[in-house]
Structure formats: structure tokens, C-alpha cells
Amino acid sequence: MNDTQSFRPAPLPTPGRWRRFACMLYEAILLFGVVFVAGYLFDTLTQSRHALALRHERQAWIFFVIGAYFVLCWRLGGQTLPMKTWHIRLTDADGGRPPLWKAVLRYLLAWPFTLTGIGFVWSFFDPDKQFPQDRLLGTRLVSTR
Template sequence: MINGAITPGLWRRMACWIYEGILLFGVVFLAGYIFGTLSQTRYALDNRHALQGFLFLVLGIYFVWFWAHGQTLAMKTWNIRVVGVDGQKITQLRALGRYVLSWVWFLPPLAAVYPFQLSGPEITVICTGWIAVWAILSRFHPQNQFWHDVLAGTRLVHSAPMSR
């Protein structure tokens, strides 16, 4: 606990992370549909890199906007809030930095498997293993924060549910 703010447990943060992925399915689906319609893409591998760049931007807009307001939809459900190290709301610039740094969940294992042209199941095992390692590394931080949050100058804290 720092500044009276309690860090949510690792299991709760990871459950929120998984739930966020489920919610993002709709965002990615809609963005992919819009991209495919506007670019008249007829085959899945056509414009693949442009689609990946577009999705990177769409996800960035989603996360930066919600984090600058304190919580994503999944974070509201799990009563978790992202704040600066001072306990205040974060700016859009800090949220953007957190977004870029949060790619450490995926980029290292994907960069490691790229030269070997591995199959889907092998990539899944390596990515899942890295995600587990990265999550467990938060146990070595004094406030149990994820290391990309430390680098971004942000913290995840417990947020009391809003009254109806």
C-alpha cells in the first residue's frame, strides 16, 4: 500500500487482463470490418501489415482514452484503476507511454520465435510462458506493480465500486 492505495492482487489483475482481451474481441472485429470495407480487402493476407498498423492505432486510441479517464471497461468490472505514482489521474501522454510499454507482454516472445518460423501451438506455448513470467516478475516489485507500469510512471490500484 502506498499513499493509502491498495495494489490489487496478481490473480485479480490477470483476470481483468483476460476479461479485457475478451472485450477487445469486439473492438478488433469492428475495426477489422471497417478496415476491410474501406480498403476493399478480399483476402485475409492482403494488406496484412496495413491492417496490423491500423489495429495498433485503434487499440492505442482505446487504451489511451480509457486510461486517461482512469479505467477501461474491464477495469471498472474488476474495480481496478490506473493512476500516476502520485495517485492522480494520468495524462494522455503518460497513457500513451503505458500503451507502448505494455507491448512487452507480447513483443519479446514474438520477436524470439520469428526467426524460427514456428507453428501456432509452439508460439502459443512460448507466449503463454512469457506472459506468466512477466506477471510473476511483479512479485519482485515492492508494491507488486507490473514493471511496464513502473517504467511508465503509473500504478494499478484498487478502486471502490461506484454507488448506483
């Protein structure tokens, strides 16, 4: 290696599937609180007194709030609180934070892959053990241990 070439560290390893699954369970518990506060705020601001009143607007609001939570966490530090606990970080192909458009698109793509279970099954066949939304966007989940 000559002096003009820059040193590139080895890529960080991919976290194991069980660690990612545990992180998803922790994320679901944390999201319960986020959804509760978002629902309370929605009901207070709209003076909604029935669960079926403004149902579609409520669903859109909660979808937006959950998206804002994930996108902001991924953009600011690459990690949500459960991801920090389980030492997992979302990175771009170059190891940095993913741009805003990738974070938003990753959130949107994660819904169908996660709800159907395809994403988790996909990781068994992916050479880097990544989820399909990460493969499509060039992002990676890496271990920070």
C-alpha cells in the first residue's frame, strides 16, 4: 500500500438474527408508548370521543409519528434506543449516516416486509444477512460492539 492510498477499516460485522429479533421486540414495547402519546394528542386536539371517529385520520397520524421517530433516530445517530441497547446501527454503504431520502424510503419499505415476515426470512438467504429494504437501498445494519 502506498502513501497515496487511504486506509479503509474493515466493515463492521452484521448483528445476529436473534439480536435483531430481540431489538425488534424491544422496539415494539417502546413504540407502544409512542403510539399511546400520539393517540392521546390526536384525541385531545380533535376532541374525538369515540375510537372509530376519524379512524383513517388517526391511522395516518400514527403512521406519520412512527415514521418521524424512526427517520429522526436513523438520521441523527443511526440508532433508536433499542438499537443502542443491542449495539446495532444503521449505516449507509460508506459507513456513514444514511441520507434523509433513504431513511424515509427504508421506513416505507420496512412495513410490508416486516408485517408479512418476508424481511426476516429474507435475511436467511441474503449473503450479508441483511433485510430486503437494506439490500434495495444500499444501507446496512451493523454491530457496534
